Amino acid sequence: MNSTYPYIASLTGEPFLFYEMRTTAKLLTSGLDEEEAVAQITADNLFQYPTEKSLTRMAKACIKRLHAMEDVDLIHAIATQPTEIAKQICLYAMMKQSRLVWEFMLTVIGEKYRLKDSSFGKIDLNIYFMRLQEQNDTVASWSEGTITKLKQVIARVLVETEYLDDIHA
Incomplete structure (x- = not known):
């Protein structure tokens, strides 16, 4: 990508x-x-x-x-x-x-696998998006509703592909 x-x-x-x-x-x-x-x-x-x-x-x-x-x-x-x-x-x-999904999987999920860290929570999504908003004007311009929806979509994808057991992990 x-x-x-x-x-x-x-x-x-x-x-x-x-x-x-x-x-x-x-x-x-x-x-x-x-x-x-x-x-x-x-x-x-x-x-x-x-x-x-x-x-x-x-x-x-x-x-x-x-x-x-x-x-x-x-x-x-x-x-x-x-x-x-x-x-x-x-x-x-x-x-x-989607560059958003590509980078999330590499930087967040990939890093967790590399470190053998099986923990994952909303904080991981929040930190990812917070950093992205700080680094990219386009992402910074998205509404809070859009960011929230994107977090939900990514969390559901992780559940559907069995990276997470449930969406509230």
Whole structure:
């Protein structure tokens, strides 16, 4: 991940999306192109969303995240591998798309693994975002609500990928 890549807060509206990512990956690996996959997701309401607009937006977000990996074998693995493995690959896709997640996983989670420190709490998220706000004007300009939502999304991702046992850890 290039350090010039901007921080984005799109995770507030596009969280982990495991089910959606897997569904999209299956369609793409079945031979559909991107437009056909989006059309099928929308026509059949494969994500079970209330509006066609949200279906289309999330389908395109999934395709963008899948392409961020730049690896068709990993897209195929999301579609076909056991859930635990596919979730780890989805986390990787999220990291490749989001500098925020990439740096969090490397600097916070990676450091905890390196130090064999199994503790994790809200303070870790708070410190990460506080430092980031001090270092980056874009992140500093985000509302407290956006920061809170991003912390929630990251915590849920850690639970879904089994880095944490529960969201209140």
